[in-house]
Amino acid sequence: MNKKKISFVIGALTAGGAERVVTTLSNQLIEKYEVHIIILTKCEPFYKLNSSIRLFYCREKFLPSNNIFQALKTNYSFYKAISSYLKNNKIDLVIGFITSVNILAILASRKINIPCIISERIFPEKSDIQIQWEILRKLLYRKANFLVVQTSEIREQFKSIINYDKIIILKNPIAPELSEARDIQFKKDNIILNIGRLTNQKAQDILIKAFANIDNDNWKLIIIGQGEKQKEYEELIKSLKLNDKVNLLDQTKDIAHFYNKSKIFAFTSIFEGSPNALIEAMHFGLPCISTDCPTGPSELITDGHSGYLIPINDQKQLEMRLSKLINDEKLREKFSDNAILSVKPLEAEPTTLEWIHLFEKLLN
Template identity: 45%
Template sequence: MKKSIAFVLPNLNTGGAQRVVSTLANLLVEKYHVRIITLYECKPFYNLDSKISVNFCLSEFNSNPTFVQSIVNNFKLIIKLIKILKNNNVNLAIGFMSTTNIYTIIATKFIRIPNIISERANPEYSSLNNIWTFLRKINYPFSNCLVVQTKANKNYFKTYNKNKIEIINNPIDNNLLFNRNLDIPKENIILNVGRLEEPKNQDLLIHAFNKIKNINWKLILVGDGKNYEAYNKLIASLNMQDKIILVGNYSDVAFYYNKAKIFAFTSKYEGFPNVIIEAMSYGLACISTDCPHGPSEIIKNNENGILIPVGDQIALEKNLTILTQNPKLLKTLSNNAIISAADYNPNKIALEWSTLINKII
């Protein structure tokens, strides 16, 4: 008889954690009764198998609550989460992201079922306030297992999580692998995929591209965010509208992965950069900042990609110039990237999760 598991996360909008949960849920649904519980009602951005059940705790998110409203809201979320888990005879709850992890631990302990929690962000750059940081510190020891994505994250959480900590990498999205076509002729495109927000630091890439000899190359940025208009103005001020293109959010990112030759990633910090492993699986030669955490655990410098110091525009210009002018090196990095990306095959990662789940249920 199949056991019942439930993933718990804030929402099913676009995002790294949401994509990972959707991918894992789709792969695990043959082995378990899979349920996804979100804190707030939303329409799933990623495709889900019809056998996956979706519940939400509350219908609306109050983005600016008073202190009293916040306390009441937290109680409501936990009570509703307990009710959903209990009424659906869930055997194991799996929390994703810090605040949701805390709700999951409290709810599962109340109804006496095991839990797994999973940290997705870089804790050293956490946006948690002091109260949530304190709650995380006192609650995490009550988890059955904490899953992180990098060795650096594991070392961080060793300081106040005495329970078992497992490193499980993110899987590449199955739909992306399905839409990969290595026979499509590559074009002279440098690609960046991600939110257009300050930590992603795409203005560094725009300035660097403007400085290199890129007569036959284009820079395409896929994603939306707070800096979209600012980057539009920056590109116009550089008179590079024909060379640098802001695509915005685009559901078929495989279209650009299939066409591009180079992937450039300029983040100041990360939890685990899914887009790098996606780009590598498509055979893009990747150049990334060696930011905390993730890139250095994915990329072996000058073997399957290139690492540069965070914020170093000169190094970015230099290496982009080398890659655009050296087809042989580009091909070597491309081939090695495809081989390395096999470590993040979704079936392999799903098996690691299934092994862990079976140990705890």
């Protein structure tokens, strides 16, 4: 039987939430479809991909644009490369991930007349996109067959530019290799864990300061991620004399090891789409403290039952909750059990089935 051909389009396959989702979905869907991934610039995929998935890079390396004309030229070349690839490989359905790529996917799919699904991964009110993409989003999103978002709050935000019935809520799947690596019996260390890019959005400075203010004897704080705040955070750690207590680590392919051996997960974001790291931490049974930011955490955590929700930027509340979890093993056990149950519906199989259901509406 000839399999239908689907193609994801994404900027890169580096370490990140959207990239993890595209990888997980592609690996899950390869049994049912011929899966292609079109990537704007060449890079070594960070997450493990099934060898049957076909990769196509629009260009060898990333060249930043110095002006609007260069940017137009670059994006026009991307559009040409994407539409040629879709046409030459007789792709039946295209799925775009993230704003600028969504625009390119819509234009390319319209050119060769195939259905197109686009996907937004962030809370749009807070997303820092350039004005030209903002305008194109308003003009072109309605031409997509469906827009996939992760939460009802995000769905509300997009209803002014695309028909409400076309906006579908689909959650991020938990990668099966993480589920396989989960070891609830693993010997845990006194570690508070945070995972995320070192940026304003993730606000890890609040966590570092909170950790400095609590009784942190025999405890360590590990933050895994890279980003523009690295130097600033290194200085902050030094000024608080926490060099031997707080570790900033690079992204790692063995993230499961840290989920397995940590005792608490702390998440300080100012906004999210749907926070992969928080979902994964809960899946590993980590007692979690998260900001009640838009959007995602309040749909995952019931405060006081499966974790703690705290106001954004509330360092005092974070200190109180960290101290409580450090000193209360029974509470940690309760949060752990309830966290695992609350994210069970997000395991790869049920989530992928929802994506397949959406694809089949357009492929049949």
